[in-house]
Amino acid sequence: MDELDILKKDWNKEKVDYPKLSYDDIYKMILKKSSSIVKWIFIISILEFTFWIAISFLMKGSSYSGKLEALDLDHILIPISVISYGILIYFFYLFYKNYKNISATDSSKKLMENIIKTRKTVKYYVIFNLVFLVVGAVIGAIYGFNHNPEFSSQLELATANGQVFKFYAVIVIVIILVLAVTIGVLLLFYWLIYGILLKRLNRNYKELKKLEV
């Protein structure tokens, strides 16, 4: 008889005095709120969607946006807005569909895969926003170089002083730094939140996958 069989004999004897919960104890429990990781993923994901929507509204209301309006870019900005809201709706639909698919009655592996899939939808949306941010910043900078009168006068001043290279270098470095810091902070935030929240799930999923090899 191996170790597990000795344990099995004991396990099924029902001689252990487990706490005996009454009908009322259990009834009270079903009224309480879950604190599962799925609930947390849902809350954080909604916050992420809200964050990016808020960013887009803040940018619209900013002075930078006022300057853009002065440049009369409606023919570019309106289609971009429509596309970005369309993409937001698409991602949100995917996220909600995947979230609804999460069921505790699936097999452990399927459950983990559905959670990871839901999580990935939001991750892709964030990556899309970051790419959008970088591309937007680059296009905005190039457009500004060519069309902003304020910039032209600054450039003329720099040319007169023989500092054209330094002028461009400073602008490029500032843009790169701002983007790097923004992305860095977001990634750190991600790494911390999801690292902690999904550590166990990832470890167990890896273990299950390992069995398939």
Add this chain to the structure above:
Amino acid sequence: MNKELEHSFVELLEKHQNIVHKVCRLYTNNYDAHNDLFQEITIQLWKAYPKFRGDAKFSTWMYRVGLNTAITLYRKSKRSIKTQDFEGVEFKIKAEDYDDTEEQQLKVLYKAVHQLNDIEKALVFLYLEDKDYREISETLGISEVNARVKMNRIKTKLRTILNP
């Protein structure tokens, strides 16, 4: 959800609550954690209950939700991780069943099982509950062959833990 559903669920769970206690016994190390996990499994069972069809046994259905909660969904609360006790929760043994030597041996065995990882514990749990490899593989989402291979490895691992 209507009262009738609540009533039938609570009644069923009251009757089969030992299954949940057994899952908690394997996955937690102290009473607070045991209660926390029990609470979360109850909520997950209740959330899934409207989709429960009578064609599966309530207890069989509980294994799946219970293990999924313990392995994947449960987020340890601060309260439950403040104390770490690797020997697990020791429940009282009914006086008439107490045998000192046997209890010592079992204590060591439970301690060894507590050192296994979450997936290994799930396999052990289902094995102890006398489930066949088909059910073990379906519950975890792995193939039957892999479930058998893993089970043998767990037995070897336990032996190594017990006889280092």
